[in-house]
Amino acid sequence: MTTTQNPPAAVAGEAHTTTKPTAPEKSRVRSDRAEAWRRRAPLMPALIFLIIVTQVPFLLTIWYSLRSRNLLRPEGEQFVGLSNYGDIFLDSTFRQAALNSVLITFGCVIVAMLLGLGLALLLDRKFFGRGIVRTLLITPFLIMPVAGALLWSISMFNPTYGLVNWLIGLVGISPVDWTSEYPMFSVIVALVWQWTPFMMLLLLAGLQSQARDALEAASVDGASAWQTFRYITLPHLRFYLELSVLLGAIYVVNTFDHIYLMTAGGPGTASANLPFYIYQRAFLGFDIGQSAAMGVVTVIATIALALLALRLIFKSINAKEQS
Amino acid sequence: MKNPVWGRLLSVATWIVALIFFAPVAWMVLTSFKQETDAASSPPSFFFEPTLDQYRVIFASDAGPYFMNSVIATASSTVLVLILAIPAAYALSIRPVKRTQDALFFFISTKMLPVVAVIMPIYVIAGQIRMLDNIATLIILYTAMNLPIAVWMMRSFFLEVPGEVLEAASLDGASLLGTMRRVLIPMVAPGIAATSLICVIFAWNEFFFALNLTAANAATAPIFLMSTMTSEGLYLAQLSAASVLASLPVVLAGWFAQKQLVRGLSMGAVK
Numbered sequence: 001m002t003t004t005q006n007p008p009a010a011v012a013g014e015a016h017t018t019t020k021p022t023a024p025e026k027s028r029v030r031s032d033r034a035e036a037w038r039r040r041a042p043l044m045p046a047l048i049f050l051i052i053v054t055q056v057p058f059l060l061t062i063w064y065s066l067r068s069r070n071l072l073r074p075e076g077e078q079f080v081g082l083s084n085y086g087d088i089f090l091d092s093t094f095r096q097a098a099l100n101s102v103l104i105t106f107g108c109v110i111v112a113m114l115l116g117l118g119l120a121l122l123l124d125r126k127f128f129g130r131g132i133v134r135t136l137l138i139t140p141f142l143i144m145p146v147a148g149a150l151l152w153s154i155s156m157f158n159p160t161y162g163l164v165n166w167l168i169g170l171v172g173i174s175p176v177d178w179t180s181e182y183p184m185f186s187v188i189v190a191l192v193w194q195w196t197p198f199m200m201l202l203l204l205a206g207l208q209s210q211a212r213d214a215l216e217a218a219s220v221d222g223a224s225a226w227q228t229f230r231y232i233t234l235p236h237l238r239f240y241l242e243l244s245v246l247l248g249a250i251y252v253v254n255t256f257d258h259i260y261l262m263t264a265g266g267p268g269t270a271s272a273n274l275p276f277y278i279y280q281r282a283f284l285g286f287d288i289g290q291s292a293a294m295g296v297v298t299v300i301a302t303i304a305l306a307l308l309a310l311r312l313i314f315k316s317i318n319a320k321e322q323s
Numbered sequence: 324m325k326n327p328v329w330g331r332l333l334s335v336a337t338w339i340v341a342l343i344f345f346a347p348v349a350w351m352v353l354t355s356f357k358q359e360t361d362a363a364s365s366p367p368s369f370f371f372e373p374t375l376d377q378y379r380v381i382f383a384s385d386a387g388p389y390f391m392n393s394v395i396a397t398a399s400s401t402v403l404v405l406i407l408a409i410p411a412a413y414a415l416s417i418r419p420v421k422r423t424q425d426a427l428f429f430f431i432s433t434k435m436l437p438v439v440a441v442i443m444p445i446y447v448i449a450g451q452i453r454m455l456d457n458i459a460t461l462i463i464l465y466t467a468m469n470l471p472i473a474v475w476m477m478r479s480f481f482l483e484v485p486g487e488v489l490e491a492a493s494l495d496g497a498s499l500l501g502t503m504r505r506v507l508i509p510m511v512a513p514g515i516a517a518t519s520l521i522c523v524i525f526a527w528n529e530f531f532f533a534l535n536l537t538a539a540n541a542a543t544a545p546i547f548l549m550s551t552m553t554s555e556g557l558y559l560a561q562l563s564a565a566s567v568l569a570s571l572p573v574v575l576a577g578w579f580a581q582k583q584l585v586r587g588l589s590m591g592a593v594k
Contacts (some may be wrong), residue, residue, distance in 0.1 A: 046408060047429070050467055138581060151563075154559060155350055176550055256531050257530045
């Protein structure tokens with residue numbers, strides 16, 4: 001609603017300044033200010049909305065993390081300083097969840113990136129049915145993640161009627177209870193399946209933005225396919241590789257659906273990652289202070305990753321604006 | 324590369340890999356047309372008498388309200404995102420504010436904040452103002468979730484509008500809103516469509532907020548999927564049919580807008 005109100009207000013401000021021609025200095029300053037506000041006005045609703053919905057809760061999380069508060073123990077909450085932070089670092093489950101987060105994120109992103117690169121290279125040629133192949137390949141990314149997680153944990157990995165055990169049975173391997181015996185592996189497989197198309201799409205866009213004449217010149221000069229790839233394609237792709245890895249990591253580090261539905265963090269806490277463990281402590285353990293502290297630690301750990309990704313995106317935006 | 328046999332082999336290999344990747348989806352669709360006994364058979368049954376029974380069960384079940392909630396949350400949040408993002412993107416591109424880079428940085432940095440770090444206060448606040456299990460809560464959160472992407476995407480489309488067009492409009496004395504409505508919006512209409520698509524995908528598929536903040540009234544389609552699995556034991560064929568129905572809108576949208584998908588997922592950095 002505020003969007004429709006702001007511009008007229010800004011226009012009125014301008015009219016106000018122009019009615020005072022007697023003090024030109026003042027008027028110029030004011031009209032500068034009015035101009036600045038007129039430019040700012042369309043931005044404000046979005047900015048204010050986002051600050052309220054994201055920053056206020058995060059500040060509250062920091063506040064919670066400094067207090068002891070457990071909904072199961074109503075004897076009251078009090079300021080406890082950094083003791084929640086001390087506690088979570090002594091919590092071996094938290095450390096394991098952090099490690100699992102790292103394993104899942106890097107395992108998924110690296111494998112998906114390599115597969116995505118291979119698929120992008122295969123698709124960057126003209127062949128029969130290329131559009132259909134591309135459409136088939138992006139589908140795993142479009143399936144609702146909840147449906148994808150259930151599909152893998154039940155139809156694919158079920159020990160008795162799952163497709164995977166049937167396939168390995170064909171070559172004589174005895175059935176495996178995938179999600180209990182290899183929970184991390186199962187989760188990573190399902191995530192790789194979902195995220196490979198994402199990597200492929202970004203890398204394919206990168207391949208197709210290559211200057212064709214450079215590739216032709218290379219082949220005229222007698223460069224082998226490998227040399228062309230190594231010395232022309234790969235340097236060009238570097239930006240796209242970095243971008244896809246970092247964006248992929250930012251999305252995958254927040255994985256919750258797959259853990260919740262495929263393994264429930266189990267067996268025990270063997271496959272809990274940070275989002276799942278924090279959820280567990282908050283909504284099943286009602287330990288608000290500690291789960292808030294873990295949330296803050298997760299944010300700090302993600303910032304390094306996020307800053308790298310941001311720097312890269314800004315680089316590309318600036319390069320484009322200057323060109 | 325020049326060798327035609329080698330090229331043909333490569334094409335065949337590409338097809339095989341694509342089919343392997345697609346196989347789980349195909350299997351899900353296949354299972355949705357089975358009777359439960361065929362669905363959970365060992366070894367898996369590839370030949371069976373197809374039936375629409377599972378889809379009939381879903382349509383006769385209480386799935387309606389869940390899907391309706393998903394439609395309301397997705398559509399409302401997408402409209403809200405556009406209302407907020409288009410003016411903001413304008414203020415960050417065509418007549419840029421000072422410190423545009425800072426504002427852009429702020430928008431995208433909120434996208435990188437792990438959701439799990441803010442769920443607890445959101446839950447507590449929503450409880451205090453009696454907004455738990457309320458679809459409006461999801462609409463607000465989905466708007467905040469998609470707003471940064473939409474601002475970045477719309478900005479990248481605005482930057483492609485030629486400057487002469489805008490100068491001509493401002494010489495005509497058109498006001499800000501007039502310029503936007505008559506000149507800018509029609510020119511970036513494809514961009515608005517692409518941005519909406521991305522917002523729809525993320526809102527439709529969202530699970531974490533829906534799981535924690537809704538119960539009987541405001542639960543969405545992903546919650547329905549989960550409940551088919553847990554409430555009545557395992558009915559695999561039925562679950563597959565529900566999965567197909569729940570995934571279909573986004574799959575179709577994504578198929579038809581593959582290019583926009585890349586742009587949205589990279590927040591406008593890759594075109």
